[in-house]
Amino acid sequence: MKVILDGMGGDHAPSEIVKGAAEASHIIGEHEICIVGDERRIEDELSRHIHNRASISILHAPDIITADDSPAKSIRRKPDSSMVKGLEALRDGKGDVFLSAGNSGALMSGSVMILGRIPNIDRPAIGSPYPILEGGVALLIDAGANAECKPRNLLQFGIMGSIYAETVFGKEHPRVGLVNMGTEKGKGSPLLKESFELIDGAAGSLGLRFVGNVEARDVPVGICDVIVCDGFVGNVILKMTEGVGLSIMHLIRKKFTEGVIATIGATLLMGKLGELKKTFDYTEYGGAPVLGVTKPVVKMHGSSDSKAVLNGIIKSLAFADGHAIDAITENVAKVAELGEAEGGEAESDGGEAGADNNNGQ
Amino acid sequence: MKVILDGMGGDHAPSEIVKGAAEASHIIGEHEICIVGDERRIEDELSRHIHNRASISILHAPDIITADDSPAKSIRRKPDSSMVKGLEALRDGKGDVFLSAGNSGALMSGSVMILGRIPNIDRPAIGSPYPILEGGVALLIDAGANAECKPRNLLQFGIMGSIYAETVFGKEHPRVGLVNMGTEKGKGSPLLKESFELIDGAAGSLGLRFVGNVEARDVPVGICDVIVCDGFVGNVILKMTEGVGLSIMHLIRKKFTEGVIATIGATLLMGKLGELKKTFDYTEYGGAPVLGVTKPVVKMHGSSDSKAVLNGIIKSLAFADGHAIDAITENVAKVAELGEAEGGEAESDGGEAGADNNNGQ
Numbered sequence: 073m074k075v076i077l078d079g080m081g082g083d084h085a086p087s088e089i090v091k092g093a094a095e096a097s098h099i100i101g102e103h104e105i106c107i108v109g110d111e112r113r114i115e116d117e118l119s120r121h122i123h124n125r126a127s128i129s130i131l132h133a134p135d136i137i138t139a140d141d142s143p144a145k146s147i148r149r150k151p152d153s154s155m156v157k158g159l160e161a162l163r164d165g166k167g168d169v170f171l172s173a174g175n176s177g178a179l180m181s182g183s184v185m186i187l188g189r190i191p192n193i194d195r196p197a198i199g200s201p202y203p204i205l206e207g208g209v210a211l212l213i214d215a216g217a218n219a220e221c222k223p224r225n226l227l228q229f230g231i232m233g234s235i236y237a238e239t240v241f242g243k244e245h246p247r248v249g250l251v252n253m254g255t256e257k258g259k260g261s262p263l264l265k266e267s268f269e270l271i272d273g274a275a276g277s278l279g280l281r282f283v284g285n286v287e288a289r290d291v292p293v294g295i296c297d298v299i300v301c302d303g304f305v306g307n308v309i310l311k312m313t314e315g316v317g318l319s320i321m322h323l324i325r326k327k328f329t330e331g332v333i334a335t336i337g338a339t340l341l342m343g344k345l346g347e348l349k350k351t352f353d354y355t356e357y358g359g360a361p362v363l364g365v366t367k368p369v370v371k372m373h374g375s376s377d378s379k380a381v382l383n384g385i386i387k388s389l390a391f392a393d394g395h396a397i398d399a400i401t402e403n404v405a406k407v408a409e410l411g412e413a414e415g416g417e418a419e420s421d422g423g424e425a426g427a428d429n430n431n432g433q
Numbered sequence: 434m435k436v437i438l439d440g441m442g443g444d445h446a447p448s449e450i451v452k453g454a455a456e457a458s459h460i461i462g463e464h465e466i467c468i469v470g471d472e473r474r475i476e477d478e479l480s481r482h483i484h485n486r487a488s489i490s491i492l493h494a495p496d497i498i499t500a501d502d503s504p505a506k507s508i509r510r511k512p513d514s515s516m517v518k519g520l521e522a523l524r525d526g527k528g529d530v531f532l533s534a535g536n537s538g539a540l541m542s543g544s545v546m547i548l549g550r551i552p553n554i555d556r557p558a559i560g561s562p563y564p565i566l567e568g569g570v571a572l573l574i575d576a577g578a579n580a581e582c583k584p585r586n587l588l589q590f591g592i593m594g595s596i597y598a599e600t601v602f603g604k605e606h607p608r609v610g611l612v613n614m615g616t617e618k619g620k621g622s623p624l625l626k627e628s629f630e631l632i633d634g635a636a637g638s639l640g641l642r643f644v645g646n647v648e649a650r651d652v653p654v655g656i657c658d659v660i661v662c663d664g665f666v667g668n669v670i671l672k673m674t675e676g677v678g679l680s681i682m683h684l685i686r687k688k689f690t691e692g693v694i695a696t697i698g699a700t701l702l703m704g705k706l707g708e709l710k711k712t713f714d715y716t717e718y719g720g721a722p723v724l725g726v727t728k729p730v731v732k733m734h735g736s737s738d739s740k741a742v743l744n745g746i747i748k749s750l751a752f753a754d755g756h757a758i759d760a761i762t763e764n765v766a767k768v769a770e771l772g773e774a775e776g777g778e779a780e781s782d783g784g785e786a787g788a789d790n791n792n793g794q
Contacts, residue, residue, distance in 0.1 A: 205680040216614060219622035253577060253668045261580035261665065288672035292680045304622065307614045308666055311649035312673035319566040319653045320681050 073392040075100075075385050076167035079109030080136045080154040081174020083375045086110075086117050089173065092381025094123035103389060106167055108133050108158040131166075133157035139374065143177030147185055155179060159186040162367050169392035171359060171384055173372040180217050183365040190401050192408040195225045196364030197303070198371060199236055200310060201357035204294035209357050211237045211246075214303040215310060217362075221302035223267035226250065230271050231403050232363040233298035234280055239396040240361070240387070241297075248275075249286035249296030251305055259285055271300075277410060278403055288312075358387025363400065368392055434753040436461075436746050437528035440470030441497045441515040442535020444736045447471075447478050450534065453742025455484035464750060467528055469494050469519040492527075494518035500735065504538030508546055516540060520547040523728050530753035532720060532745050534733040541578050544726040551762050553769040556586045557725030558664070559732060560597055561671060562718035565655035570718050572598045572607075575664040576671060578723075582663040584628040587611065591632050592764050593724040594659035595641055600757040601722070601748070602658075609636075610647035610657030612666055620646055632661075635768055649673075719748025724761065729753055 077093055079086045086109055093105050104127050107114050111132040118128070135152040147156060155174055159182050162170040172179050180196065189196060200215035213233040218225060230248045237246035250268055252260045257268060268285060275282040286295045291309060301309065359370040359380075368391045372384045438454055440447045447470055454466050465488050468475050472493040479489070496514040498507045508517060516535055520543050523531040533540050537559070545557060561576035574594040579586060591609045598607035611629060613621045618629060629646060636643040647656045652670060662670065720731040720741075729752045733745045 205684050219614065219625070251669070253580065253665060264580070264665075288669040289676035289679075291673070292676040304614060304625075305666065305669055308612070308649040308669050309673060312652070312670060313677055315648075315650035315653040316674050316677040317681065318650075320678065323566050324685070 073169065073389050074104040074106055074167040075388055075392065076106045076108060076131075076158045076161050076170045077381075077385070078154050078158050078170070078172035078174055079107040079114050079130075080133070081172040081179075082372065083139075083173075084377060085173065086113055088376065088378045089381050090114060090117035091121055091378035092376075092385065093128060094118060094121035095378060095382045096385040097124040097127040098122075100127060100385065100389070103127070104129065105385065106131055106161065108154040108161065109136075110134055110154075131157060131161060137175050137178050139175050141175055141178060143175065144181040144185075146175070146178050147182040155182055156186065159183060159369070162369070163187050168394070169368040169370060169388045171370045171372055171381075171388055173359075173374055173376040173381070176216070176371055176374075179369065179371055180362060183362045183367075183369045187365045187367045187369070190364055190366055190397070190404060192404045193228055193232075193364040193400075195221070195228070196362060197225075197229050197232065198360050199233055199363050200306070200360040201241075202291070202299060202310070202313070203357060205292055206294060208294060209241060210291075210294060210297050210299055211241065212299040212301070212306050212309060213363065214301065214306050215360055216303045216307040218303040220304070221263075223263060223270045226267045226300055226302070227271050227274060227407065228364070228404060230280060230282070230298060230300045231278065231407065232400050233300060235396050235399045235403065236361055236363060236391075237297050239399065240390045242390075243297050245281050246297035247281050247283045247295075248298040248300060249283050249291075251288060251291070251299060251301035251309070252285035253287070255285045255287060257284070274407055274410065278406060356383060359384040361391060366397065368394065368397060434530065434750050435465040435467055435528040436749055436753065437467045437469060437492070437519045437522050437531045438742075438746070439515050439519050439531070439533035439535055440468040440475050440491075441494070442533040442540075443733065444500075444534075445738060446534065447474050449737065449739045450742050451475055451478035452482055452739035453737075453746065454489060455479060455482035456739060456743045457746040458485035458488040459483075461488060461746065461750070464488070465490065466746065467492050467522065469515040469522065470497075471495055471515075492518060492522055498536050498539045500536050502536055502539060504536065505542040505546075507536070507539050508543040516543055517547065520544060520730070523730070524548050529755070530729040530731060530749045532731045532733055532742075532749055534720075534735055534737040534742070537577070537732055537735075540730065540732055541723060544723045544730045548726045548728045548730070551725055551727055551758070551765060553765045554589055554725040554761075556582070556589070557723060558586075558590050558593065559721050560594055560724050561667070561721040562602075563652070563660060563671070563674070564718060566653060567655060569655060570602060571652075571655060571658050571660055572602065573660040573662070573667050573670060574724065575662065575667050576721055577664045577668040579664040581665070582624075584624060584631045587628040587661055587663070588632050588635060588768065589725070589765060591641060591643070591659060591661045592639065592768065593761050594661060596757050596760045596764065597722055597724060597752075598658045600760065601751045603751075604658050606642050607658035608642050608644045608656075609659040609661060610644050610652075612649060612652070612660060612662035612670070613646035614648070616646045616648060618645070635771065638771060639764055639767060717744060720745040722752060722757075727758065727762075729755065729758060 106129045108131045133154040135150045137146045137153045137155045158170050195218050197214035198217045199211045199213040202210045202212045211233050213229045237243045359372040362369040467490045469492045494515040496511045498514045498516045556579050558575035559578045560572045560574040563571040563573045572594045574590045598604045720733040723730040
């Protein structure tokens with residue numbers, strides 16, 4: 073496999089991106105990395121780290137899409153940017169997966185504009201690895217690309233998420249749950265009720281293991297492997313996990329250093345606290361796949377350091393082989409056929425997916 | 434003040450409810466409690482606890498609305514239930530506030546049907562006390578009564594929440610935040626953008642301290658005193674706080690008892706862990722007000738024990754005086770006038786608020 077890496081996207085680009093690639097070059101075996109960006113700057117950064125040059129190539133791209141650039145416009149106006157060049161290289165078969173820590177909205181728009189949507193997919197989505205505290209990882213979809221969704225979109229998220237969890241995370245028969253206000257069948261808004269019916273009805277013929285409605289309370293303990301929700305709710309789930317986690321850790325540190333005895337206890341436990349922190353560390357789980365476009369694209373966190381880039385590269389290899397995309401294409405077509413056979417709605421709701429309401433991971 | 438208490442609502446009714454009332458009777462001074470429910474059962478429970486009989490009266494109601502009853506229907510079909518009798522007593526001036534740990538949806542429907550909405554309020558909402566880990570408490574509104582909301586609803590939630598936080602929590606000039614996917618002005622769905630504009634535009638003339646969009650990540654650390662969102666998102670925020678909190682506590686307990694040294698440390702820290710748990714304890718903060726109806730109604734958690742009931746009674750006294758409701762009535766009328774002056778939309782979207790998409794706290 074050849075990983076195409078956006079060398080210029082992210083808060084710490086190109087230094088940390090290139091450093092991560094250099095580290096990865098020693099352990100990816102026969103796989104390759106193509107770093108896209110300003111050739112001189114990339115070469116300069118590469119020279120600072122021991123790397124396996126045989127595994128690394130550079131694709132020159134003089135321009136950069138910044139975090140402040142307008143998503144859809146920047147793709148059109150910056151044809152020489154590392155993001156556009158990288159996506160074009162992926163489209164043209166010069167690599168197997170594209171990774172970027174750059175502007176999320178632009179990556180989403182660019183993926184749709186340059187690679188195109190998988191037939192019958194109305195809205196591509198971002199899947200985010202969601203670490204389960206007790207161990208393991210789930211996939212949350214949508215993580216913020218589509219603030220408002222129709223039932224059909226949520227069904228497609230479930231299909232795409234299930235396939236990704238199976239092929240990339242290696243989960244057997246992943247459990248797909250729909251985030252709702254209660255677990256009973258008739259819960260939530262009319263839209264949620266309709267979504268439940270649609271997913272429940274399609275699950276059988278697709279081999280989808282739909283476990284029904286799940287409550288937000290049960291998401292952190294791993295009630296399901298694929299967490300289906302609209303992008304607004306997905307954003308709230310991810311941000312609440314981070315916010316509650318950080319404030320508890322902060323409070324623990326504070327409480328545990330109040331008084332002499334507690335401080336002695338805290339000192340003894342510091343190592344354990346470090347392990348806990350690691351559990352929250354999203355960089356451990358690789359990046360977030362853009363699902364619903366014709367080729368594998370992965371969004372890495374904007375603040376990715378070299379370790380996150382290294383992990384992102386390694387974890388992306390299982391996505392790069394294209395099996396997930398083939399399976400998504402097949403299953404979504406099957407749903408479309410079912411819909412037509414039943415005279416159901418088949419029209420696309422158009423619009424560039426996530427062009428404007430995107431949100432950084 | 435006279436607190437009307439639903440003696441039969443909740444998982445532990447009537448025993449824990451009556452026990453809580455008996456405990457409260459010793460400390461409420463000149464205030465009174467009227468327990469609504471089956472007279473014999475209430476008397477029987479009361480006889481088990483030392484109580485100040487001069488502060489407690491009983492209003493007989495032979496029927497019970499259960500957790501499984503359909504919200505709107507049960508109000509019509511069970512006129513002799515403790516919930517209906519209690520709300521009618523409040524309506525008729527036989528008390529100043531109604532507290533119930535019973536069926537949330539029925540309490541919401543019953544409040545609207547029996548007490549009526551405040552003029553110009555389209556959708557009453559449930560405000561939930563949200564404990565800030567570092568100390569203090571915010572009010573989240575809506576906590577689950579309205580899964581889908583229009584911008585006008587969110588503005589009204591902001592007004593009601595701000596007044597409640599000021600009059601009941603005693604916050605001076607509370608900060609009102611709108612939960613969104615990012616803090617910038619143009620973030621989120623069209624509905625959220627419109628809501629931002631509406632609240633921002635009305636804030637000046639209402640003296641509302643609108644701090645703009647807030648991210649879910651910053652909610653647990655107390656970025657604002659009033660957390661405005663639709664009921665679906667509100668439910669996700671509350672449940673995520675609970676879920677993440679519980680799983681971290683569980684993990685800490687597990688990690689901290691791995692190995693001898695950590696176990697010694699953990700033993701030294703047990704007291705501190707207990708304090709932490711108390712911070713999460715929602716029962717400390719009293720119940721959740723039903724806001725937007727003409728009299729003060731408070732929903733207590735379904736699993737309320739006597740301590741929660743005791744706290745619920747004490748905290749409800751500041752709501753019982755009616756000042757919050759007067760201020761809400763006044764401010765919402767002001768917004769309606771502004772809307773008419775600007776030729777804005779003034780029609781109600783009708784329907785019984787929260788009759789069907791309610792959700793237990």
